[in-house]
Amino acid sequence: MVMPNPDTKPWIVQKYGGTSIGKLLNNITSTPIPEYLQGYNVAVVCSARSGTSKSKGTTSLLLDAIRLATTSETDTNELDAVIDIIKEEHLIAARQAIEDKNEVEVLENLELVIKKDCEHLRSFLKASWTLGEISERTQDRVLAVGETLSCRIMAGSLRSKGIPAEAVILDDIVQEAYGRNHRELMRAYKSHPSGFLRGLTDAICQKVANCSGSVPVITGFFGSMPDSLIYSVGRGYSDLCAALCAVALDAEELQIWKEVDGMFTADPRKIKSARLLATVTSEEAAELTYYGSEVIHPLTIDQINTAAIPLRLKNVMNPKGSGTIIYPSSSSLSSSGRNSPTPIQPLPNTNLKGLAKASFMAANGYYGDSQYRRSPTAVTVKEGITVLNVRSNGTSRPHTFLARVGEALEQHDMTIDLISSSQQMLSLAVCPGKNHDLEKAVEELSELGIVTAVRHMSIVSVVGHKMRNMVGISAEIFQALASARVNIYLISQGASEINISFVVKAQDALLATEVVHTNVMRIPLHSEQENSFSRGPWLY
Numbered sequence: 001m002v003m004p005n006p007d008t009k010p011w012i013v014q015k016y017g018g019t020s021i022g023k024l025l026n027n028i029t030s031t032p033i034p035e036y037l038q039g040y041n042v043a044v045v046c047s048a049r050s051g052t053s054k055s056k057g058t059t060s061l062l063l064d065a066i067r068l069a070t071t072s073e074t075d076t077n078e079l080d081a082v083i084d085i086i087k088e089e090h091l092i093a094a095r096q097a098i099e100d101k102n103e104v105e106v107l108e109n110l111e112l113v114i115k116k117d118c119e120h121l122r123s124f125l126k127a128s129w130t131l132g133e134i135s136e137r138t139q140d141r142v143l144a145v146g147e148t149l150s151c152r153i154m155a156g157s158l159r160s161k162g163i164p165a166e167a168v169i170l171d172d173i174v175q176e177a178y179g180r181n182h183r184e185l186m187r188a189y190k191s192h193p194s195g196f197l198r199g200l201t202d203a204i205c206q207k208v209a210n211c212s213g214s215v216p217v218i219t220g221f222f223g224s225m226p227d228s229l230i231y232s233v234g235r236g237y238s239d240l241c242a243a244l245c246a247v248a249l250d251a252e253e254l255q256i257w258k259e260v261d262g263m264f265t266a267d268p269r270k271i272k273s274a275r276l277l278a279t280v281t282s283e284e285a286a287e288l289t290y291y292g293s294e295v296i297h298p299l300t301i302d303q304i305n306t307a308a309i310p311l312r313l314k315n316v317m318n319p320k321g322s323g324t325i326i327y328p329s330s331s332s333l334s335s336s337g338r339n340s341p342t343p344i345q346p347l348p349n350t351n352l353k354g355l356a357k358a359s360f361m362a363a364n365g366y367y368g369d370s371q372y373r374r375s376p377t378a379v380t381v382k383e384g385i386t387v388l389n390v391r392s393n394g395t396s397r398p399h400t401f402l403a404r405v406g407e408a409l410e411q412h413d414m415t416i417d418l419i420s421s422s423q424q425m426l427s428l429a430v431c432p433g434k435n436h437d438l439e440k441a442v443e444e445l446s447e448l449g450i451v452t453a454v455r456h457m458s459i460v461s462v463v464g465h466k467m468r469n470m471v472g473i474s475a476e477i478f479q480a481l482a483s484a485r486v487n488i489y490l491i492s493q494g495a496s497e498i499n500i501s502f503v504v505k506a507q508d509a510l511l512a513t514e515v516v517h518t519n520v521m522r523i524p525l526h527s528e529q530e531n532s533f534s535r536g537p538w539l540y
């Protein structure tokens with residue numbers, strides 16, 4: 001594998017989210033990037049810009065444009081209007097990024113490429129509208145425009161501050177790595193998704209090597225995936241792209257910069273007393289992200305874990321804060337040859353001593369220390385759940401019954417999140433996908449027995465490494481819920497032993513989270529650090 005600048009400094013990869021780039025580009029190119037460049041090679045990964053919120057950002061507009069291009073009733077003026085909004089927003093952002101009068105040429109060039117990219121986009125979409133269909137590959141090409149424009153502006157902003165930077169567009173790496181035969185691609189991806197993704201890292205490495213010393217500003221988008229990137233990976237794909245870049249460059253650390261200080265003991269928007277966590281194990285992070293704390297894309301963890309690269313969540317609005325470190329599991333550390341996570345030299349004033357100690361203790365499973373209360377790490381909520389109860393009519397053997405239930409749900413795009421069974425009864429908490437059809441699924445399941453479906457439910461998950469072998473923890477959780485008169489519909493304690501999940505009515509989820517947070521995790525409801533978004537690690 002080609003390594004860019006092999007004899008110089010180690011790499012860190014910094015990924016910036018769309019809303020951060022939309023609102024705080026000047027902060028990003030003035031502080032975290034130049035400061036880390038003093039000690040490291042920095043690769044920057046950009047999401048598509050979002051001016052205010054993700055739902056109104058460029059990726060959402062591009063998805064609207066795809067929808068319009070494939071709807072027969074669409075008036076092409078509507079399509080033009082969406083593209084014009086995208087073009088105008090990026091031209092304004094470029095002018096704000098490069099205000100210096102001495103940089104007129106840089107700005108003019110940037111404006112030209114933005115216009116060119118947007119006109120390309122227009123021709124793609126118009127062609128799809130004429131055909132009345134859009135292939136997966138074209139959908140991905142359309143989405144790629146968001147990250148491409150964002151990278152061009154980020155690179156322009158860096159250059160205007162005297163930092164050599166080059167946009168790196170990863171729009172074809174899947175085909176470079178695996179060829180263009182769609183069926184072959186699909187087979188390779190379906191047989192081993194994470195291995196397939198890791199196979200993209202050589203191509204990333206090569207592209208970064210071509211930057212010859214400039215800061216690579218990489219699209220948080222990695223090309224045409226089988227079934228399209230949005231379907232195979234989903235929204236938030238830039239985190240995964242950043243993880244692949246970190247693996248490609250064998251980075252010392254992957255940093256995901258957000259507008260929240262890191263991972264909290266509960267969603268800080270909803271639970272005012274939630275506290276920032278200094279460290280989280282990768283297993284805990286995987287459970288928390290899957291079950292609702294969508295701070296990072298779930299597939300990210302698998303990649304950094306396999307390559308034993310620590311991930312740090314940081315806040316663009318508080319760059320001196322230490323953030324949260326998600327470190328690789330001890331098994332991946334030993335198999336990768338890395339001994340323990342190397343603490344990255346943070347910006348001045350961060351609590352390196354505390355972080356290094358926390359990382360070391362956690363990496364070594366050292367939880368017996370009296371400083372560590374034995375309690376769960378965090379509590380999280382996954383909304384939009386349906387509970388299905390299937391009472392078997394006894395015509396199938398238990399394993400056939402289970403398999404048929406699984407098949408019916410898979411066919412109607414519903415993912416099983418939790419499962420609980422008795423001799424005759426199967427209770428499932430399912431998460432409906434984009435193309436789900438609950439009625440059809442229920443109809444099919446009715447061939448196996450009596451089915452009831454309860455909608456508007458939430459899964460509450462209590463997660464923590466320290467819960468392993470913690471006798472009495474379930475009793476504490478359910479006692480707290482009983483005292484608050486919260487009714488529970490399904491309970492599951494995973495084999496991982498670090499997650500106890502239960503299903504409640506959606507309207508009870510907040511109360512359930514609050515009582516667990518207060519009584520089981522023993523974090524006071526009205527703590528002195530109330531809503532302390534910008535505080536440092538709380539274990540020290």
Ligand SMILES: Nc1ncnc2c1ncn2[C@@H]1O[C@H](COP(=O)(O)OP(=O)(O)O)[C@@H](O)[C@H]1O
Binds near residue numbers: 018258260262265294
């Ligand atoms: N345990 C948690 N720790 C931190 N943030 C959480 C947690 N659970 C849910 N969240 C939410 O995830 C969001 C992550 O923030 P941010 O990445 O800036 O938003 P976005 O998803 O728009 O990029 C925050 O708004 C926060 O409220």
Ligand SMILES: N[C@@H](CC(=O)OP(=O)(O)O)C(=O)O
Binds near residue numbers: 018048239
């Ligand atoms: N732009 C993509 C990818 C992404 O990761 O975005 P963000 O980093 O802003 O969550 C999306 O909106 O899904």
